Amino acid sequence: MAMKKEERALLYQFPEEQIAAVQNVFRTLGIRLLVLPADAWREKIGFLLGIKGYKKALRQTDEHFSFSHRLLLLEHIQGKRLTKVLEALQDAGVPRISYKSAITPYNTLWTLRYLCEHMAKEHAASAERADREGNE
Template sequence: MMKKEERVLLYQFPEEQITVIRDVLRALGIRVQLLSDGAWREKVGYLLGLKGYKATAQQGDAHFDFPHRLLLLEHIQGKRLTKLLAALDEAGIPRITYKSAITPYNTLWTLRYLCEHMAKEHAVSAGDREGDI
């Protein structure tokens, strides 16, 4: 079986971190794709370039405020994910709270929906840690 190409999509990262992350991922043989500020309007499948996905027709003046960095991981899991995160840590990249593996389900979601979904999950888990035990 042929190994699937690993790819990381970066959203909302500052330029100085992008440079470091690119170097780390290049050393690991992982492709990097930068997402534009307006990528939140698109389905994840479209952002990945998957067949059957088209650009959203509505551009409008809608606004989406998601002030977090987001790491989307394609074909990276297990020990490989651990190695990637350790390499980013060693390179001085601050911990990335919002990260998600690409799944058949979330390719159907807009990036906005994925971000909102992750923010809700993060709020719930953060609340659990702060609650009475």
């Protein structure tokens, strides 16, 4: 019998007052939660998850990255389970999270910054599509 993979979630840029509600939901559902620090954007997703072989980013430059959205990353949570998690967050009064992504073997190689930028581009493109379709 295959062992069930540990469900984990990463929170980024959540306001303090929402973190407690999210923590309660994930604790109730048995999902391990990591709240990422503001400067986590420099790191690869794999490093943030503590996956073997990922090292801390060396460059500690003074470059600045600003991402004003809340981001939820989910590992091994999909389908009905994902629906249940999102409904539980909604029931707990957590505002809808537009930036959420599944953690994949592919995006663990990305820095958090790259993932944020990638998602921002996708959001802009789908908003543009919705505008176009609405104006036809």
